[in-house]
Amino acid sequence: MGRNMIRNRFELEGSVLDETHLNGTIQVLTSHESVRGFTPEEVPPAALEAILTSARSAPTSSNLQAYSIIVVRDADRKSRISALSGHQGFIQEAPVMLVFCADIHRLKYVTQRQGYDFKADTLEMFLLSSVDAALAMQNALVAAEALGYGAVPVGSVRNHPEELALELGLPEGMFAVVGLAVGREREGVRRGVKPRLPRSVTVHEERYSAAALDEGLEAYDEQMISRRSYDGRRVSIAGEPEKEGSDYGWCEHTARRCTRPETIAASSSLRENLREVLMRRGFSLR
Known part of the structure; x- marks a missing residue:
């Protein structure tokens, strides 16, 4: 297989x-294939611990380990998280929801505990802690799939970051970067793996080159059109004519989504003030 x-x-x-x-x-x-439907079967403690231990074994910049993982099993809390994350039903269905947070709160605590002034609330530190959180999430995802579970990353935890911080008790200096819903997949939820852009488009030897970009994009477009990947998923733009199926591939779909960023994240308009939110959360971004 x-x-x-x-x-x-x-x-x-x-x-x-x-x-x-x-x-x-x-x-x-x-x-890998994202799973967005789960049975009620619980993830046993030993399996969950294996997933979490794998997450905690991910690479971390300078061994700062600038992330934290919130494990959510409570049905009512998952329901509230779902409401804050685009009302996605699979969040409630999944027996476990993991929320991976950028965490400089702990670093600030350690710095002040040792008697020093904390000065690492920078843009670089936000990027560093977010990458740490994302790497931990990816390890957890791979571990879950290796154990036979389905999983899907949840970027919509960023839709209402301050409300989610209250729900999860996140102190200043923490920000929920991404969630991961984990559980036994419900029958019939898989649609098949999605093709990827050609290697010539995304992998470059020694230096970046766009020499094969157009050829690769055209080949990928043909592949996605032949698979009818965007049937029922076309993005409309006011004043622009609709495209025929033979003309609506990955490039057209992606360009239209980038013209209407709210179609990339259903609630991206909620994230327009993300800089201000991060600063209120304790990341100065200087």
């Missing part, structure tokens, strides 16, 4: 891996 998924995902490139490198870890990574 793993080889078929790789073939489907990287169809434009033919065979991308030889048998000697197709081990269990590579199969889990290349077979």
Whole structure:
């Protein structure tokens, strides 16, 4: 199954891996598919601990470990998180919702505990702590899938960051970067792995090159159109004519979404004041 998924995902490139490198870890990574429907079955404590331990084993810049993970199992709290995150039902369905937070609160506490002035509330520190949180989330996702669970990252936890901070008891210096819903997948929720842009578009040797960009984009467009990937998902733009199915591929869909950023994140308008929110949350961004 793993080889078929790789073939489907990287169809434009033919065979991308030889048998000697197709081990269990590579199969889990290349077979990833977001799952947005879960059964009520609980994630046992031992399995959850394996997922969390994997998350905590992710790389971390300068060993600062500038992130925290909030484990949410309570049904009422998941319901409130769902309401703050675009009313996505799978958040309530999932037996476990993990929220990965950028955390400089702990660093500030340690600095002041040692008798020093904390001066690391910078833009760089926000990026650093957000990357730490994202790396931990990815490790958790891979671990969950390796154990046979379904999972999906949840960026919409950023829709109402201050309200979510209150719900989760986050002190100043913490910001919810991304969530991860985990559980046994409900039957029929998988739609198949999504093809990726060609290697020539996203991977560059030594220096960036756009030499193969147009050719790669055109090939990817043809692939996505042939799969009817955007049936029922087209983005309308006022004053712009609708495109025929044969003309509506990844490029057209992506360009229209970037013209209307609210279609990238359903509530992106709620994030327009993100800088101000972060500053109120204790990140000066200087």
